[in-house]
Amino acid sequence: MTIEARTARAAAGLPVRLEAITVRFLAASGQVEALRDLSLDIPAGSLTVVIGPNGSGKSTLLRLIAGLLRPADGQVVIGEGTGPRAGDGRVGLAFQQPRLVPWLTILDNVALPLTLAGTSTEEARPRAQASLDRVGLADAGGLRPSQLSGGMAQRAGLARALITDPPILLLDEPFSALDALTREAFDGELQRLWMDRPRTVVMVTHSVGEAVRMADRIVVMTARPGRVAQVIPVDLPRPRPATLASDPAAASVDAAVRAVLAEVHPPELTPWLDR
Amino acid sequence: MRRLATTLLSLAAFLVAWKLLTAVMGTPDYILPAPEVVAERAVRAIGSGLLWEHTAVTLSEILLGLAVGAATAIAVGVALGKSVVIERVLSPYIVAAQSVPILALAPLLDIWFGGGLLARVLICALIVFFPIAIATMVGIRSADPLLVEMFRSLGATQGQLTARLEIPSALPVIFGGLRVGVTLAVIGAVVAEWAGASSGLGVLINIANQGLFDTPLMFVALVTLAVIGIGLHGLVVSVERRLILRP
Numbered sequence: 001m002t003i004e005a006r007t008a009r010a011a012a013g014l015p016v017r018l019e020a021i022t023v024r025f026l027a028a029s030g031q032v033e034a035l036r037d038l039s040l041d042i043p044a045g046s047l048t049v050v051i052g053p054n055g056s057g058k059s060t061l062l063r064l065i066a067g068l069l070r071p072a073d074g075q076v077v078i079g080e081g082t083g084p085r086a087g088d089g090r091v092g093l094a095f096q097q098p099r100l101v102p103w104l105t106i107l108d109n110v111a112l113p114l115t116l117a118g119t120s121t122e123e124a125r126p127r128a129q130a131s132l133d134r135v136g137l138a139d140a141g142g143l144r145p146s147q148l149s150g151g152m153a154q155r156a157g158l159a160r161a162l163i164t165d166p167p168i169l170l171l172d173e174p175f176s177a178l179d180a181l182t183r184e185a186f187d188g189e190l191q192r193l194w195m196d197r198p199r200t201v202v203m204v205t206h207s208v209g210e211a212v213r214m215a216d217r218i219v220v221m222t223a224r225p226g227r228v229a230q231v232i233p234v235d236l237p238r239p240r241p242a243t244l245a246s247d248p249a250a251a252s253v254d255a256a257v258r259a260v261l262a263e264v265h266p267p268e269l270t271p272w273l274d275r
Numbered sequence: 276m277r278r279l280a281t282t283l284l285s286l287a288a289f290l291v292a293w294k295l296l297t298a299v300m301g302t303p304d305y306i307l308p309a310p311e312v313v314a315e316r317a318v319r320a321i322g323s324g325l326l327w328e329h330t331a332v333t334l335s336e337i338l339l340g341l342a343v344g345a346a347t348a349i350a351v352g353v354a355l356g357k358s359v360v361i362e363r364v365l366s367p368y369i370v371a372a373q374s375v376p377i378l379a380l381a382p383l384l385d386i387w388f389g390g391g392l393l394a395r396v397l398i399c400a401l402i403v404f405f406p407i408a409i410a411t412m413v414g415i416r417s418a419d420p421l422l423v424e425m426f427r428s429l430g431a432t433q434g435q436l437t438a439r440l441e442i443p444s445a446l447p448v449i450f451g452g453l454r455v456g457v458t459l460a461v462i463g464a465v466v467a468e469w470a471g472a473s474s475g476l477g478v479l480i481n482i483a484n485q486g487l488f489d490t491p492l493m494f495v496a497l498v499t500l501a502v503i504g505i506g507l508h509g510l511v512v513s514v515e516r517r518l519i520l521r522p
Contacts, residue, residue, distance in 0.1 A: 009499070066428050067428075068424065068427055086428050087429050087431065096426065097421060099421050099424075099425040101422060101440070103443055108413075112429060116429045116431050117429075117430065129429065
């Protein structure tokens with residue numbers, strides 16, 4: 001199946017199912033269990049935000065869905081029963097850092113998923129330009145990564161993830177390096193992009209506020225080894241404004257998420273609390 | 276323009292110092308000839324076609340040796356960089372070959388490979404190989420692991436990863452190796468000629484020095500070698516400037 005045929009089904013996204021996943025790493029200190037017996041259903045077209053303490057395996061979760069990592073146990077199912085495969089065009093991944101190739105122009109950076117899959121440069125460039133238009137970087141195609149601000153570079157990374165119009169978009173703390181105001185603006189744009197063209201989005205964040213602003217459902221993870229502590233549905237109308245926090249319904253979701261996070265935080269991180 | 280002026284000025288200062296040294300010390304021409312004596316000898320050597328005859332031989336040895344040596348070195352360097360096993364297996368031999376004095380090896384290689392141009396090109400390639408191979412290996416490994424993971428997430432094959440990420444990342448370091456390599460190639464060619472050849476600038480040095488006691492001619496040959504080295508080095512630098520993007 002060509003990359004085009006696979007992405008033709010993008011319209012409403014694909015569901016992702018994680019079944020009894022265990023992931024182990026070999027670290028300097030010995031074997032580390034990043035995820036243990038984690039099961040999670042991500043419905044097609046949902047905007048799922050994953051939140052949890054450091055080392056809870058949030059990024060590991062995204063790498064599993066992207067096909068960058070194989071679980072020691074359990075399986076990842078995308079759509080109707082196939083496992084993930086890196087580069088098959090079904091998953092777009094935007095990282096915490098923009099990860100642009102420094103010697104390529106922004107246009108060629110964005111075109112990379114297509115050119116690596118065998119599309120000719122002449123055919124890939126107009127599509128890269130269209131993807132840049134979508135994220136508000138219409139005029140930046142000829143620049144090099146070193147000429148972009150942090151926010152522009154992050155947009156370029158997003159344009160690259162979106163170029164195959166993937167049914168699943170994975171975002172690994174994409175705006176965490178940006179200042180709070182820029183980040184709120186980006187969250188708003190991302191929400192609008194998703195409303196214009198629904199697809200399955202899984203976003204990792206450290207920020208409870210961002211989770212409440214963005215999510216259909218918030219998945220709270222436990223400390224290492226990570227599992228799902230709770231899935232909290234967020235039933236608030238969209239588009240949600242940046243001033244959402246003052247809304248009482250949003251405040252109660254915020255409080256619920258914080259309550260679960262306080263429970264799962266490892267005790268050694270809070271030694272000053274009364275036991 | 277200013278860069279050219281600086282270079283010419285430093286060259287003039289060098290020639291003046293050389294002239295002063297010979298004038299003050301009063302050295303005879305067969306120990307240290309004055310610059311104008313060397314220049315006059317150069318004009319005669321060029322006029323008789325002697326200099327060009329030997330320069331052409333040495334230059335072809337250098338260029339062929341450099342091409343063969345650099346191409347193998349880059350290929351081997353990529354393999355060394357990508358596989359720890361290959362590095363473990365090959366690196367003792369590579370280091371050993373570099374540690375053995377090329378002067379001792381050259382006569383043997385000359386016998387093994389029939390004493391012709393092939394033998395001299397191989398000696399030249401051998402001396403060029405090491406710095407370029409090591410630079411390539413180090414450069415390949417310096418590719419940003421975050422970009423490597425990004426390529427993997429896009430389903431890049433090993434070949435695409437090497438051609439489109441690792442080798443371009445390694446280019447600045449590879450060019451460092453090439454700069455060392457070109458100057459070594461000049462030495463390699465002369466050493467190879469000393470091991471057994473009938474023409475070339477190395478041979479001319481021997482004839483001038485030991486046969487004819489024509490020290491000015493020897494200096495003409497040395498200056499020619501230096502000019503070849505500077506020229507090739509400059510060529511590498513200019514290609515490097517064109518190819519590598521400076522932030």
